[in-house]
Amino acid sequence: MDRLVLPSRVYLDVTSACPLRCRHCCTGSGAPLGDELRRAELLDVIRQVRRLGVSRLVFSGGEPLLRPELDELLAAARGLDLQVTVLTSGLLIDEVWARRFREFSVGVKVSLDGVVAETHDFLRGPGTFDRTIDVLRRLVAAGVDPAVHYTVHRRNFRELGELPALLARLGVRNLVLGTIKPAGRATAHADLLIPPRMVCYVQARVEAVRRRAGLRILSFADRGWGEFGCPATCNKLGLTADGRLTTCAFFGRELLGDSIRRYPLAELWRRHLERRDLFVPGERCRRCPALARCAGGCRARALYYHGDLGAPDPYACALRGKQEYLDANRDRFRRARERFVEAFA
Amino acid sequence: MIASAFVELLVAGCLVEREELRDGKRTRLYRAAPDLDLDLLGPLERLLVRRLDVERTLPELLRLVVPGSECGAEGSAAAESCLSPTEARLLAETGEAIDAALEYLPPACTCSI
Numbered sequence: 001m002d003r004l005v006l007p008s009r010v011y012l013d014v015t016s017a018c019p020l021r022c023r024h025c026c027t028g029s030g031a032p033l034g035d036e037l038r039r040a041e042l043l044d045v046i047r048q049v050r051r052l053g054v055s056r057l058v059f060s061g062g063e064p065l066l067r068p069e070l071d072e073l074l075a076a077a078r079g080l081d082l083q084v085t086v087l088t089s090g091l092l093i094d095e096v097w098a099r100r101f102r103e104f105s106v107g108v109k110v111s112l113d114g115v116v117a118e119t120h121d122f123l124r125g126p127g128t129f130d131r132t133i134d135v136l137r138r139l140v141a142a143g144v145d146p147a148v149h150y151t152v153h154r155r156n157f158r159e160l161g162e163l164p165a166l167l168a169r170l171g172v173r174n175l176v177l178g179t180i181k182p183a184g185r186a187t188a189h190a191d192l193l194i195p196p197r198m199v200c201y202v203q204a205r206v207e208a209v210r211r212r213a214g215l216r217i218l219s220f221a222d223r224g225w226g227e228f229g230c231p232a233t234c235n236k237l238g239l240t241a242d243g244r245l246t247t248c249a250f251f252g253r254e255l256l257g258d259s260i261r262r263y264p265l266a267e268l269w270r271r272h273l274e275r276r277d278l279f280v281p282g283e284r285c286r287r288c289p290a291l292a293r294c295a296g297g298c299r300a301r302a303l304y305y306h307g308d309l310g311a312p313d314p315y316a317c318a319l320r321g322k323q324e325y326l327d328a329n330r331d332r333f334r335r336a337r338e339r340f341v342e343a344f345a
Numbered sequence: 346m347i348a349s350a351f352v353e354l355l356v357a358g359c360l361v362e363r364e365e366l367r368d369g370k371r372t373r374l375y376r377a378a379p380d381l382d383l384d385l386l387g388p389l390e391r392l393l394v395r396r397l398d399v400e401r402t403l404p405e406l407l408r409l410v411v412p413g414s415e416c417g418a419e420g421s422a423a424a425e426s427c428l429s430p431t432e433a434r435l436l437a438e439t440g441e442a443i444d445a446a447l448e449y450l451p452p453a454c455t456c457s458i
Contacts, residue, residue, distance in 0.1 A: 158385070345403050
């Protein structure tokens with residue numbers, strides 16, 4: 001194991017079951033998988049995470065709180081001194097769970113996808129906005145320092161500017177911004193996807209919120225540009241609820257790797273690295289001078305928009321175009337600070 | 346906020362820009378890019394895009410969307426000498442947008458493998 005590059009964190013789907021059927025769910029969660037990992041298997045995975053030398057473990061799903069053994073899993077992970085985050089809709093977090101999260105000192109990331117009920121509920125179901133707001137208040141009151149995960153899509157983008165004020169009122173200090181991915185149930189709701197043509201505009205608005213928000217805003221892009229890149233693939237290890245390695249969380253089940261039931265975690269990761277040529281962009285990207293910066297962006301988006309895993313990610317290309325335009329026009333923009341009309345006339 | 350909306354649209358590639366010689370003077374013409382998703386735009390930006398359904402110069406656009414604006418009016422003095430109050434307002438409005446554009450640098454890939 002000496003030379004193995006370790007994953008930055010491990011995502012462990014403890015179930016695919018979810019009470020919601022969110023329109024944009026990239027994993028298409030809802031019903032549990034047929035043969036989900038059993039309690040003893042999950043506990044063993046947690047021990048393997050520690051042995052692998054990874055310090056960050058994320059319980060995801062599905063809805064992790066539907067897993068009856070979640071409390072025991074959290075205790076096991078924290079007992080091994082792993083940093084733990086739970087990704088949740090939040091709807092099942094009562095006062096008992098809020099206290100437990102505080103006692104365990106685990107991170108809690110709650111999905112909030114609108115500033116008003118209409119927008120959030122459109123995606124997640126009637127009444128979910130009010131319940132989510134209650135949960136965030138409950139977590140803050142219990143002393144948890146939750147993060148909100150806001151997935152930017154066409155229907156909630158215009159509300160983004162109002163999000164910091166809402167979070168401030170709730171006492172939430174952490175925000176994770178992501179963009180909707182063409183994966184899972186979202187592919188059936190293409191009207192939610194941000195057209196590549198608009199990516200630079202949307203990105204500028206997101207950056208404006210970042211500048212003004214007064215919040216800790218996190219992003220997890222491995223490849224590509226910030227929130228508009230790939231948050232899933234190359235340096236994170238994911239396991240589905242039935243124990244398969246998620247080569248990329250946004251490829252669905254088509255390109256899953258081997259099973260933890262067949263190989264130990266370290267071997268699964270080694271095999272993942274061996275398959276990384278799956279994510280190597282094709283010839284067009286290799287000729288592009290921006291490749292060193294964007295690494296080709298999101299392969300799932302390339303597949304969705306071009307039907308080709310090796311194709312360029314149109315979001316990455318759009319953002320590269322923006323940079324090129326600005327590089328070519330910086331003097332003009334500097335002049336525009338003093339003589340606006342002259343600079344653009 | 347017209348000026349900042351204009352800058353943001355321009356930087357975002359929502360406007361197509363072209364140069365041509367008019368009366369021997371290099372002039373920039375702007376037009377809304379095709380297939381824009383108007384639902385994502387704010388009201389001012391939508392207004393600009395609608396006004397730029399045909400190619401226009403910036404002074405032409407301003408005359409259409411800034412009431413009372415005479416800046417760059419045909420036959421007027423060169424843009425650099427006209428409409429100081431409007432220009433000042435435009436500059437005040439657009440400072441952040443321009444600063445943001447100038448500071449823009451996409452984050453690099455942080456992939457560890």
